[in-house]
Amino acid sequence: MQAGMSLSIKTLANRFAPLGDVYEMFTDDVVLAEELGFDYVTVSEHHFEDDAWSPSSLTILANLAARTSRVRLHTNVFLLPLHNPLRVSEDAATVDILSHGRLDLLSGTGSVLEEFVAFGVDPKTRWGRFFEALEIIRRSYAEDSFTFEGKHFSIPDPIRQTTKPVQNPFPLWVGGLGPKLQYRSGLNGYHSQSGPNPHPEYLRGLKEAGIEPGTRNHASFTAGHLAASREQAWAECREGWWNRQHEYRKRTWIAHPSAPDLPPLEEFEKMDLPPADQTLMPPVVGTPDDILDQLSPLYEKCDTTHFSYSFRASGGGMDPEIARGAMRLFAKEVLPVIKTWGREPQSSRAID
Amino acid sequence: MQVGVVLAIKTLDGRFEPLEEVYDTFLAEAVLAEELGFDFVSTSEHHFEDDAWSPSQLPILANIAARTSRVRLHTNIFLLPLHDPLRVSEDAATVDILSKGRLDLTCGTGSVQEEFIPFGVDPAKRWGRFWEAIEIVRRSYAEDSFTFEGKHFSIPDPIRQTTKPVQDPFPLWVGGFGPKLQYRAGQEGYHSQSGANFHPEYLRGLKEAGIDPETRNHACFSAGHLAGSVEEAWAECREAWWNRQWEYRKRTWIAHPSAPELPPLQEFEKMDRPPTDDALMPPVVGTPEDILNQLQPLYEKCDTTHYGFFFRACGGGMPAAQVRTAMEMFAKEVLPVLKTWGREPTTSRAAD
Numbered sequence: 001m002q003a004g005m006s007l008s009i010k011t012l013a014n015r016f017a018p019l020g021d022v023y024e025m026f027t028d029d030v031v032l033a034e035e036l037g038f039d040y041v042t043v044s045e046h047h048f049e050d051d052a053w054s055p056s057s058l059t060i061l062a063n064l065a066a067r068t069s070r071v072r073l074h075t076n077v078f079l080l081p082l083h084n085p086l087r088v089s090e091d092a093a094t095v096d097i098l099s100h101g102r103l104d105l106l107s108g109t110g111s112v113l114e115e116f117v118a119f120g121v122d123p124k125t126r127w128g129r130f131f132e133a134l135e136i137i138r139r140s141y142a143e144d145s146f147t148f149e150g151k152h153f154s155i156p157d158p159i160r161q162t163t164k165p166v167q168n169p170f171p172l173w174v175g176g177l178g179p180k181l182q183y184r185s186g187l188n189g190y191h192s193q194s195g196p197n198p199h200p201e202y203l204r205g206l207k208e209a210g211i212e213p214g215t216r217n218h219a220s221f222t223a224g225h226l227a228a229s230r231e232q233a234w235a236e237c238r239e240g241w242w243n244r245q246h247e248y249r250k251r252t253w254i255a256h257p258s259a260p261d262l263p264p265l266e267e268f269e270k271m272d273l274p275p276a277d278q279t280l281m282p283p284v285v286g287t288p289d290d291i292l293d294q295l296s297p298l299y300e301k302c303d304t305t306h307f308s309y310s311f312r313a314s315g316g317g318m319d320p321e322i323a324r325g326a327m328r329l330f331a332k333e334v335l336p337v338i339k340t341w342g343r344e345p346q347s348s349r350a351i352d
Numbered sequence: 353m354q355v356g357v358v359l360a361i362k363t364l365d366g367r368f369e370p371l372e373e374v375y376d377t378f379l380a381e382a383v384l385a386e387e388l389g390f391d392f393v394s395t396s397e398h399h400f401e402d403d404a405w406s407p408s409q410l411p412i413l414a415n416i417a418a419r420t421s422r423v424r425l426h427t428n429i430f431l432l433p434l435h436d437p438l439r440v441s442e443d444a445a446t447v448d449i450l451s452k453g454r455l456d457l458t459c460g461t462g463s464v465q466e467e468f469i470p471f472g473v474d475p476a477k478r479w480g481r482f483w484e485a486i487e488i489v490r491r492s493y494a495e496d497s498f499t500f501e502g503k504h505f506s507i508p509d510p511i512r513q514t515t516k517p518v519q520d521p522f523p524l525w526v527g528g529f530g531p532k533l534q535y536r537a538g539q540e541g542y543h544s545q546s547g548a549n550f551h552p553e554y555l556r557g558l559k560e561a562g563i564d565p566e567t568r569n570h571a572c573f574s575a576g577h578l579a580g581s582v583e584e585a586w587a588e589c590r591e592a593w594w595n596r597q598w599e600y601r602k603r604t605w606i607a608h609p610s611a612p613e614l615p616p617l618q619e620f621e622k623m624d625r626p627p628t629d630d631a632l633m634p635p636v637v638g639t640p641e642d643i644l645n646q647l648q649p650l651y652e653k654c655d656t657t658h659y660g661f662f663f664r665a666c667g668g669g670m671p672a673a674q675v676r677t678a679m680e681m682f683a684k685e686v687l688p689v690l691k692t693w694g695r696e697p698t699t700s701r702a703a704d
Contacts, residue, residue, distance in 0.1 A: 018518075019449045019515065019516065020449055020452055020518050023446075023449045023450055047438075047442070048511040048513060048514065049514060050512065050514060051514075052514040052515050054446070055442040055446070055515055056410075056442050056443045056445075056446040056515070059411050059414045059443050059446045059447060059450075060446060060450070062411035062412065062414040062415045063414040063415060063450045064418075066379075066416075066418035066419050082439075083436075083439065084435075084436065084472075086399075086471060087434075087435065087439075087471075090407040090408045091411050093408075094375075094406070094407070094408035094412060095411055097375050098375060098379075098411070098415045100372055101372075114509065114511070117508065117509055118438060118509070119436060119439075120505065120506060154472065155470045156469065157466070157469055159400045159466070159470045160400055160402065161400060162400065162401060162402060162403075162404040163404055163406070164371070
């Protein structure tokens with residue numbers, strides 16, 4: 001499978017670094033990832049977060065397009081209902097053009113109440129908006145001229161969205177864990193992101209639509225950190241991990257139950273290894289062997305075509321040289337192994 | 353004054369080129385502009401045009417940010433009422449961060465009916481949306497946390513737009529020719545773009561607000577082409593010029609009267625020089641000396657701090673080599689003179 005690096009560009013709320021430095025550090029990491037042989041990089045999106053989680057994934061990918069030439073560029077995930085679909089169609093096509101056809105647009109419905117309210121979007125309409133928006137994007141690329149009449153969006157007079165992406169068909173993905181979302185995404189033939197294997201409801205949707213699953217890609221991801229031992233890796237990333245968990249708990253989650261209260265960081269500093277409780281989203285940490293041992297049961301035999309790893313345990317504030325040391329360890333000892341796992345995609349592959 | 357290159361990234365409807373190549377050509381010109389000593393590079397924005405005029409300025413500027421280090425990056429102009437202001441706030445701040453504080457955001461109200469309708473925006477509301485949106489952008493940068501209650505936008509719960517630009521204050525500009533727009537831009541202290549001097553109503557607005565005009569910038573631009581003679585320059589750019597005029601005439605203009613009918617290109621091919629009728633927006637063409645002679649009455653003594661030149665007469669389809677030659681001629685003989693004209697800005701200057 002293709003192996004990528006997920007970026008969660010952010011700082012720490014209580015040790016807020018200048019964003020010029022933060023963005024430079026993360027974009028430099030991407031250049032390093034390309035040199036180290038990763039196949040793709042992903043940029044994530046959240047809004048109005050105290051740790052300044054980056055909100056503008058396509059703008060960032062447009063910048064990365066100029067700094068790289070081989071890696072593919074993914075959104076993971078693009079919060080589609082918060083955006084106007086025609087604007088997304090234009091911006092994504094622009095990034096695809098700027099990158100000579102290296103963009104994968106992976107969209108999700110969003111699940112943070114505060115993000116919807118600020119953008120004036122009723123969160124209850126997010127499913128309807130989501131599938132209408134995806135259809136508008138797809139049609140704006142596939143058709144020379146089109147109109148659209150939906151419950152949420154209306155394009156009454158024919159428009160020609162003349163800024164077409166380079167890739168045809170352009171890779172649209174749907175990411176999320178809900179069975180209805182996955183079923184409908186299969187029915188519509190989008191690529192899918194979920195857990196380590198395609199969701200059974202996604203496969204049912206594909207089957208009903210008569211689509212061969214081998215022609216569709218599946219992505220999955222995890223977060224963690226690498227060092228010379230599990231203890232060291234955990235000690236280096238737990239502040240970033242804890243702060244991210246802490247930020248999550250400031251939000252109102254509408255898609256899934258809120259996480260339990262988070263004990264203070266000092267409690268985790270007393271622990272030698274990450275907590276076992278899955279609701280705390282423990283990071284996958286350790287030596288390369290430890291990482292492979294943890295990932296092998298999930299990913300060695302699976303239908304995943306794209307697996308990505310978020311360094312820094314998806315948190316902010318880590319010393320860049322420590323994070324880059326982890327990237328180098330991963331590239332040297334984990335990457336060659338996981339590239340032989342899962343399934344090779346027929347599309348959305350890094351340039352050889 | 354500061355002198356820049358304005359990019360109108362596009363092709364020709366009748367001879368549509370692959371957009372990858374078109375964008376590559378224009379991006380290379382942005383890099384060349386920096387090498388040649390220009391002070392800024394602007395992009396422009398239109399939507400759903402048959403010549404694929406680029407719709408996504410901030411992603412494009414994010415890309416140029418990675419390819420340049422000295423020139424400032426301008427939008428000329430950003431059609432603010434078509435966009436969600438919080439999204440603009442985030443995207444523009446991201447470009448400012450990625451460019452280390454080199455972005456100037458010049459906004460206009462838009463004037464093409466066919467652009468408003470697909471985005472679901474009532475063109476009659478563009479003024480109201482414009483002023484609310486620019487205030488939201490400004491406040492999202494100036495304030496740690498804020499709410500907003502307007503006629504068009506509502507942010508009911510306090511949000512922290514934590515992705516602040518590097519520049520503080522961030523340069524927001526208003527561009528347009530309407531007296532009411534210019535008056536209010538002055539009252540609210542935005543920088544201004546209009547004709548060759550500050551609009552009198554803008555100055556009245558500044559005065560009422562007690563703002564020293566010296567602290568505010570003024571931008572202006574024109575379009576043209578340079579070659580060994582007026583005749584040669586006109587012959588090289590008239591197809592591009594004509595096609596752009598032709599595209600304009602496909603649209604419904606809501607801000608100013610529609611242009612008169614355009615005679616066929618063959619008619620202009622019989623002319624040695626551009627038409628003199630201002631309604632046809634004749635390009636400024638000729639040798640460097642011809643260009644200076646045409647610009648001198650307008651710009652030698654004026655309040656303009658930023659002057660931008662659209663090469664290719666703002667059209668598409670010209671051979672890249674002709675454009676590069678024109679840029680080199682301009683840089684060698686026009687640029688040094690223009691830099692001594694007008695007024696030196698106190699802000700938004702290229703890095704030395």
